[in-house]
Amino acid sequence: MSDEIEKIVVKFLTNGANEKELEKLADWLKTKDNVLSFDRFVKINYALDMNLNEFNSENVKIALMKKKRQDRSTIFKLKIRKIIRYAAAAIIIFGLGYFFRDNIFNAPNETAPVIVDTNKSIEPGSDNAILMLEDGSQIALGNGKSFQNQNANSNGEQIVYKKEGGKTKEVKYNYLTIPRGGQFNLVLSDGTEVWLNSESQFKYPVSFIDGEIREVELVYGEAYFDVSPSSEHNGTKFKVHNSFQDIEVYGTEFNVKAYKDEFNVYTTLVEGKVDVEVGDTKQSLVPNEQSNLNIKTMSIDVAVVDVEDVVSWKNGIFSFKGKPLKDIMKVISRWYDIDVIFENKQLETITFKGVLGKDQNIEEILMTIKTLSVLKEYEIVDKTVILK
Structure with missing residues (x-):
């Protein structure tokens, strides 16, 4: 990945890329090797740093902490859709850290959530x-x-x-x-x-x-x-x-x-x-x-x-737009062949806007929700996920 493309990727992640840069990124992502490079770059420099709470870019940190994604112009949305279409396999890594809350979830912001995991990793379908x-x-x-x-x-x-x-x-x-x-x-x-x-x-x-x-x-x-x-x-x-x-x-x-x-x-x-x-x-x-x-x-x-939101599943992406967590977990439960229990019933109606990759394991998806301080705790028992 060249320095120029790397800078455009960071701008894209922070909603700072202009129309010309988005077009260039979309063209670059048309090749399989570039999609893999994009995937590796974001996982290493974006998702991993998020989990360590250390960020290579202050702009990325700001983007992660934003409560709502700022509106973009119609042309920008079209360019982003083009990028997603050419880079479906790579863009899914946003599930690790580019997952948004609507209205701050209308839920209390708990700190230091605890995760209990009593089972081996549940792999995707x-x-x-x-x-x-x-x-x-x-x-x-x-x-x-x-x-x-x-x-x-x-x-x-x-x-x-x-x-x-x-x-x-x-x-x-x-x-x-x-x-x-x-x-x-x-x-x-x-x-x-x-x-x-x-x-x-x-x-x-x-x-x-x-x-x-x-x-x-x-x-x-x-x-x-x-x-x-x-x-x-x-x-x-x-x-x-x-x-x-x-x-x-x-x-x-x-x-x-x-x-x-x-x-x-x-x-x-x-x-x-x-x-x-x-x-x-x-x-x-x-x-x-x-x-x-x-x-x-x-x-x-x-x-x-939004048609692309509805049909994204066939391209390896779960795209949720203002969906309650109960509906989201129903979709996820089918793909991972798991049962989901809401021990905390208040979580059922919390709404999300974001993108998850269908090739992530269930722990990665739950970690995404945990990172946003929505869950205090979850537990995996055999093939049942309990949200607390």
């Missing part, structure tokens, strides 16, 4: 899935496991179905189930790409019938879709079904969150257009809009959201 074939047999997919049959092949991180050839007369379905602590990527026979989050199940045809609606089902969980457009498939529509709603797709990218233990189904549009259908109600979405279906009342609301 990984590429992991169970594939159920049309004959009912099950195949474990994941890192280091390859699989191939007449319809699909997997390298352990992704399963790809053969492109449609000829005319399929009978639809045969496969299921891909992602356990807690897992994630997986899938390419359907029509070229549609699907990312599945932890604790999800997806039902889909091995091959679609030519000329008929391409239909899949998110049984439960969360999925990001990049749908192959109808124009490439003789005008055939694409639909995503769920127990509570149907989505008609027009060649687009969107995210659906429909967990079994939640009372809301969220559909967030990134590009293109979708229609969300709930009974006789149809709601169209445009990019940056999110529909929120309350499954208790079956009412649906639409709001403008």
Whole structure:
């Protein structure tokens, strides 16, 4: 890393970089080697110094102690998003020390928090899935496991179905189930790409019938879709079904969150257009809009959201914006396959704004919260985290 880039990195961390510098940093981070250099630099000179309470830069110290991140201009936000897009693997280290509190958490600022750790390190999730074939047999997919049959092949991180050839007369379905602590990527026979989050199940045809609606089902969980457009498939529509709603797709990218233990189904549009259908109600979405279906009342609301915040999970990042700790820990519990107990119930409603990396172990994440003096104590017993 050159001296010039090093200075820009420090400026970026302290919100002091101008537009030209942010552009230069974004371009520099396009290469893998530079991403690794960025990662090492920040971990050594930023996160480590934070934990030792010794800072190489007074500006970094000031940035860490700020209670709220200052607003930036629209162009600066766009540049920062570009950096995050090119450096997702590196930017996640902000979870070690670049985690912000909203309104000082509206909580007392305790000093010298005590941490009790009675267990070995709980590691993050990984590429992991169970594939159920049309004959009912099950195949474990994941890192280091390859699989191939007449319809699909997997390298352990992704399963790809053969492109449609000829005319399929009978639809045969496969299921891909992602356990807690897992994630997986899938390419359907029509070229549609699907990312599945932890604790999800997806039902889909091995091959679609030519000329008929391409239909899949998110049984439960969360999925990001990049749908192959109808124009490439003789005008055939694409639909995503769920127990509570149907989505008609027009060649687009969107995210659906429909967990079994939640009372809301969220559909967030990134590009293109979708229609969300709930009974006789149809709601169209445009990019940056999110529909929120309350499954208790079956009412649906639409709001403008920060799309990158919603879909960051597929890029290896947890991005939280004003979320209560209870909701944050629910997301984290799925990824680390842990249970979370709030011994101190007041912690449940504390809200956060910040970024965490999905490749951090659970101690690093809890240390981040501890550094901000939110927790007096936490305890890890087997695979249960107790917040005190």
